[in-house]
Amino acid sequence: MALSLQKDKIRFLLLEGLHDNALKVLEDAGYHNIENISHALDKEELIEKIKDAHFIGIRSRTQLTRDVLEHANKLIGIGCFCIGTNQVDLDAARDLGIPVFNAPFSNTRSVAELVLAEAIMLYRGIPEKNATVHRGGWGKSATNSHEVRGKTIGIVGYGSIGSQLSVLAESFGMKVIYHDAVTKLPLGNAVQVGSLEELLSMADIVTLHVPDVPSTRYMMKAEQFAQMKEGSYFINAARGTCVEIDDLADALESGKILGAAIDVFPKEPKSADEEFESPLRKFDNVILTPHIGGSTQEAQANIGLEVADKFVRYSDQGDTATAVNFPEVSIPFKENSHRLLHIHKNVPGVLSQINRLFAEAGINILAQSLMTEGDVGYLVMDVDYNDSTAALDQLKDVEETIRVRILF
Incomplete structure (x- = not known):
């Protein structure tokens, strides 16, 4: 199926070293106008690059602010x-008509595997013992060293990660x-x-798996840490904004807390060249990782495909x-039709x-679906291929139009 803009004219800008699977999916679908850059871009360079892009793929370092997006006149999709x-x-x-x-x-x-591994490491006191041995010591002791079997893990947020962690933890004999x-x-x-x-x-151990929404911002602070059991452990692999780090x-x-494992932080370095600052650095009983919960080859391969x-x-x-x-719209194509977005x-x-x-124009609609979200509506229509040019002209004249595309 061809589009109103030929596939070789549709430009993809991929940043931050995305997995090769992403390129393969696009190329197998007939898209070859792809610029693949291994790192994030600073704002000025990003604004220049995004001007000609129809799609942009990013990870966590690239910041697509309103100012940047307003320079992206051709952009139709963000991944x-x-x-x-x-x-x-x-x-x-959304205001600009761009789905994300x-x-x-x-x-x-x-993420679930990392959290379970950290729970085991914390219960065995591995972070402190590892630091001691690296400094030439030999802290061989069973003090505060326990199996996780029989311990109660408290999962805050029972979504895709929390529920999978639940199954893994129970297989180790933990109460969930x-x-x-x-x-x-x-x-x-x-x-x-x-x-x-x-x-x-x-x-006995608390782990966060919640999204960044107003109700979860700094949900763990002095009051909540005071409510935890004496000698318990804490893990955050969710969002840095969920925890008041000083508390x-x-x-x-x-x-009060015997150890912690933190993968996400309120403020994170923009690159490997920038020093990571945190009051948690001084604690040998804290595992600190650089936001790598999902950074496995398997996860990146799956993300590239998805x-x-x-x-x-x-x-x-x-x-x-x-x-x-x-707005989420998905309808099957009708035969002998062109699709209008x-x-x-x-x-x-x-x-x-x-x-x-x-x-009034005698245009027959073969299929139609409309959904709205916020200030934007998204209408998908299939019309007879003989009527598609006239239909496109009619849609362009609708005063409320943000953008319109035709697929044929």
Whole structure:
């Protein structure tokens, strides 16, 4: 199936060393105009590069602010080759008619495995023992060294990662409790508790697996650390903004918490050349990792497949299923038809206006689906291929139009 813009004219800008699977998916689908850059770009260079891009693929370091996006006149799709989308101004992208895709499931196993490994390491006191031996010491002792079997792990956020961790932890003989904003069906013998406070008071080790939303920002601070069991452990592989780091440092200093593992931070270096600053650096009983929860070859390979496939489906079919900021529309093609994609301001009467214009022009609609989100509406229509040019002209005249594309 060809598009209104030929595939060799559609330009993909891929940044931050995305996995080769992403290139393979795009190339196998007929897209070869791809610029693949191994690192993030500074703002000025990014603005220059993005001007001619139809799609951009990024990881966590590239910042797509409203200012940057307003320079991207040709951009029709953004792919975050990771779980998080904080690096993109989602509202600005939607206002400009640009859907944003991510990979919410592809690295869940990698994160869950890391957290379970950290739980075992903390319970055996490995971080401190490792540091001691590196300094020439020999701290051979069973003090505060335990198996994880029989311990209670408290999972805050029972989504894709939290639920998978639940299964892994239970296979090690751990008791699993979890707290989530909504009622979730437990896997195995896990038990949902009614509040965060209840979980903190019951868990031997607490691990966060929540998104970055207003209700989770700095959800763990002095008050919450005080509610945890004496001598418990804490892990955060979710979002850096969930934890007040100074309060965690105080809880570690007092011995209230015996150890922690932190993979994400409120402020992270933009490159390997920038020094990482944190009050947690002084603690031998804290595992600090550079935001690598999903950084395995398996996860990156899966992410490359997942997000690139979403690019292809949107470019070829207008499919926005799973977009994080955009109305989700996915309908099968009709034979002998051309597809029109109409992104417009979400105000009353747009659909009736379009249907009236098409009726007056004698244009038959074979299939139609409209969804809205925020201030934007997304209408996908299949019309007889003989009518597609006239239909496109009609849509361009609709005052609320943000952008319109035709696939044929």
